[in-house]
Amino acid sequence: MSEFLRSDVMIAFAVMTAVTVASRLGGFWLMGYVNVTPRVRRMLDALPGSIIVAAALPVAVNGGPIVIFALVAAMTVSIIRRNDFLAVATGMLVAALARALGIAG
Template identity: 30%
Template sequence: MTVETTTAGILALIAVMTLVTLVTRFGGAFLMSFVTINPRIESFINTMASSVLIAIIVPMAFSGDAGSLAALVVTAVIMLATKKPLPAIAAGIAVAGLVRYAGVTGL
């Protein structure tokens, strides 16, 4: 099933994307309203929450170029050393730019 990208078609596609995204935004909280929150569920939720971050970042580090890997490593080191997010993030971004400027492409 295809939709032609006429003006009406594009508006329909945007509406579909909005709806699908809305389902994902509302769905988690909606489903949880049927679950009794006991210590075990609470523990699941908390571990799952920080695992979301790891599950986003680790494949990003492995699939990216040397610049993205360097950015994540530098952010991690500075964050662990200083506990200050903004300097850690800024240094990470700067290192990604520098590594790419220096032309390091492979790992």
């Protein structure tokens, strides 16, 4: 039997999927009880950027100059183009090119 098809691994995947779906559905359900004032709307609008910063900051601190350069490139594209997908793709491309060119980081 393949190591990835072991029953304990499949059960772990199923439980993680169920918890993810439950937390997302629970969030939608709870937001039904929240009055969306202009202040709450501003907070919700800022949330995706806050999550990206929270995920990227430890990587930037520990990743060295290539990672910092890639993050700066992604932020620049995000500010200029206002397109998160394009910004992430740019950051990945810059990091991949720098590593492919052998730039030490």
